[in-house]
Amino acid sequence: MSEMQSARRGRPGYDQQGILAVAVAAFNEYGYDATSIGMLAERLGLSKSAIYHHFGSKDEILDRALDSALSSLEAVVEEPEGGAEGSVSASAADRLEHVLRGAVHVLVDQLPAVTLLLRVRGNTDVERAALSRRRTFDRRITALVSAAQDEGALRDDIDASVASRLTFGMINSIVEWYRPGGREGADRLADDVVAIALDGLRKR
Amino acid sequence: MSEMQSARRGRPGYDQQGILAVAVAAFNEYGYDATSIGMLAERLGLSKSAIYHHFGSKDEILDRALDSALSSLEAVVEEPEGGAEGSVSASAADRLEHVLRGAVHVLVDQLPAVTLLLRVRGNTDVERAALSRRRTFDRRITALVSAAQDEGALRDDIDASVASRLTFGMINSIVEWYRPGGREGADRLADDVVAIALDGLRKR
Numbered sequence: 001m002s003e004m005q006s007a008r009r010g011r012p013g014y015d016q017q018g019i020l021a022v023a024v025a026a027f028n029e030y031g032y033d034a035t036s037i038g039m040l041a042e043r044l045g046l047s048k049s050a051i052y053h054h055f056g057s058k059d060e061i062l063d064r065a066l067d068s069a070l071s072s073l074e075a076v077v078e079e080p081e082g083g084a085e086g087s088v089s090a091s092a093a094d095r096l097e098h099v100l101r102g103a104v105h106v107l108v109d110q111l112p113a114v115t116l117l118l119r120v121r122g123n124t125d126v127e128r129a130a131l132s133r134r135r136t137f138d139r140r141i142t143a144l145v146s147a148a149q150d151e152g153a154l155r156d157d158i159d160a161s162v163a164s165r166l167t168f169g170m171i172n173s174i175v176e177w178y179r180p181g182g183r184e185g186a187d188r189l190a191d192d193v194v195a196i197a198l199d200g201l202r203k204r
Numbered sequence: 205m206s207e208m209q210s211a212r213r214g215r216p217g218y219d220q221q222g223i224l225a226v227a228v229a230a231f232n233e234y235g236y237d238a239t240s241i242g243m244l245a246e247r248l249g250l251s252k253s254a255i256y257h258h259f260g261s262k263d264e265i266l267d268r269a270l271d272s273a274l275s276s277l278e279a280v281v282e283e284p285e286g287g288a289e290g291s292v293s294a295s296a297a298d299r300l301e302h303v304l305r306g307a308v309h310v311l312v313d314q315l316p317a318v319t320l321l322l323r324v325r326g327n328t329d330v331e332r333a334a335l336s337r338r339r340t341f342d343r344r345i346t347a348l349v350s351a352a353q354d355e356g357a358l359r360d361d362i363d364a365s366v367a368s369r370l371t372f373g374m375i376n377s378i379v380e381w382y383r384p385g386g387r388e389g390a391d392r393l394a395d396d397v398v399a400i401a402l403d404g405l406r407k408r
Binding site for chain 2: 031093145148152153154155156157158159162163165166167168169170171172173174176177183184189192193195196197198199200201202203
């Protein structure tokens with residue numbers, strides 16, 4: 001059996017991704033601790049062993065969901081436009097703008113997984129590993145803000161770490177209220193975030 | 205016995221406010237549902253009945269904590285400088301700046317209670333009432349942004365509701381990382397928030 005067939009085994013309609021999506025929704029609704037594999041099986045209309053065929057444990061489901069959100073965010077800073085090492089052509093300010101836009105798109109595209117990521121408090125090894133990756137991401141953003149300050153493109157009267165925390169606080173808050181199909185699409189929302197973060201609400 | 209003496213009854217060192225502070229810390233650490241009156245009694249070194257002397261139920265403790273955070277936030281918009289009806293002297297933009305600063309101070313001063321408020325999901329009547337007050341607060345902020353746009357002080361290419369959500373998203377994110385006694389005091393942090401929200405990070 002090919003790997004793809006194997007991934008699709010189980011009740012028709014639920015492959016690994018489908019199980020993952022239902023699990024993430026349940027974790028967000030009830031909390032990770034309060035969600036059991038039995039509850040997931042009931043929601044999915046599958047047996048528990050059908051779930052264990054795809055995932056070794058509840059922890060592994062969480063790990064996969066958090067990895068999905070983190071990998072997408074990391075990809076944004078690793079793109080050449082986002083500030084990966086060696087991309088010396090773009091200014092730090094342009095790379096920061098690219099990263100802010102990209103992060104808004106990741107949030108909108110992966111709203112449930114990012115919501116889960118933002119609620120992680122570090123109670124388990126999987127959660128602590130995710131928090132550690134978040135901190136590394138945060139440090140890269142702070143370094144980018146700092147580089148843009150050094151270039152003279154960004155004001156330097158605000159600490160780079162505080163500026164990046166506040167800016168990502170604004171971006172992360174999108175998970176609290178954004179609903180797919182709402183008035184603003186991801187492109188428009190990314191424009192708004194960049195407009196406020198870089199130029200502010202005041203008319204000039 | 206006077207009311208003040210009554211409020212201070214119980215084990216020396218814990219009046220109502222003291223019990224409330226310990227309860228809020230426990231709710232934030234373990235979650236409201238997972239925290240029992242028995243756990244609080246153990247943390248406080250009090251009997252359960254000593255807690256019930258001050259609060260009728262766990263729900264009442266939550267209600268008091270959320271009310272404390274909400275009342276402080278509401279007071280900021282109700283101050284004459286914050287936009288209460290009849291205060292026609294200040295511009296909407298100035299009132300908005302006053303409200304942003306005031307909200308940062310409330311967050312820093314009441315970090316645990318605001319943290320609790322921001323995690324409320326609406327599972328009980330007390331939580332739903334708190335969410336309803338938050339929505340009323342949000343509408344007042346949106347109205348203030350809208351008035352400042354109408355004055356011509358703020359750019360009108362960003363929807364007032366999106367602008368106020370993103371700005372308060374930035375402010376609310378402070379509970380995620382701010383620690384009392386850190387490098388930045390509330391005044392400095394309020395300056396930073398106002399600087400980014402109104403004028404942006406870009407140097408001019």
